[in-house]
Amino acid sequence: MPPPTSSAAPTFYPVLRYKNAPAAIWWLTTAFGFEEHRVVPGPNGTVAHAELRFGTGIFMMGSQKDDLFGNAGMAPYVYVSDIDAHCARARAAGAVIEKEPFNTDYGSRDYAARDCEGHVWSFGTYRPAP
Numbered sequence: 001m002p003p004p005t006s007s008a009a010p011t012f013y014p015v016l017r018y019k020n021a022p023a024a025i026w027w028l029t030t031a032f033g034f035e036e037h038r039v040v041p042g043p044n045g046t047v048a049h050a051e052l053r054f055g056t057g058i059f060m061m062g063s064q065k066d067d068l069f070g071n072a073g074m075a076p077y078v079y080v081s082d083i084d085a086h087c088a089r090a091r092a093a094g095a096v097i098e099k100e101p102f103n104t105d106y107g108s109r110d111y112a113a114r115d116c117e118g119h120v121w122s123f124g125t126y127r128p129a130p
Helices: 021-032 083-092
Strands: 017-018 036-040 048-053 056-063 078-080 095-101 107-115 120-124
Touching: 021 036, 021 048, 021 056, 056 083, 083 095, 083 107, 083 120
Parallel strands: 017 056, 078 120
Antiparallel strands: 036 048, 048 056, 095 107, 107 120
């Protein structure tokens, strides 16, 4: 059930959270040559969501927060065209579904599951393109 490969948009996105996301954005663009693609401000000077571009890839990041992913905030995000079918497949294979499929306020449909060693993975229909 992999997504079509005809689009130039990636289907797999690394995601990290930072204690000081605005400073991290500055540092990543200055030191590593990432380019700001999209930055959504959060409350109190935080970053709710950011996308940094490097070549044809997109790296997603934001400020740390206390939620399912914890303050470490490392969770790969994978684009999937049919979230409900993908979630059913994962559940049938024994995945622990941490967050049932839901609609986001930015138009994506997402869910989260733990893999065989307990790592959280996010799956959704959001697919940023460089």
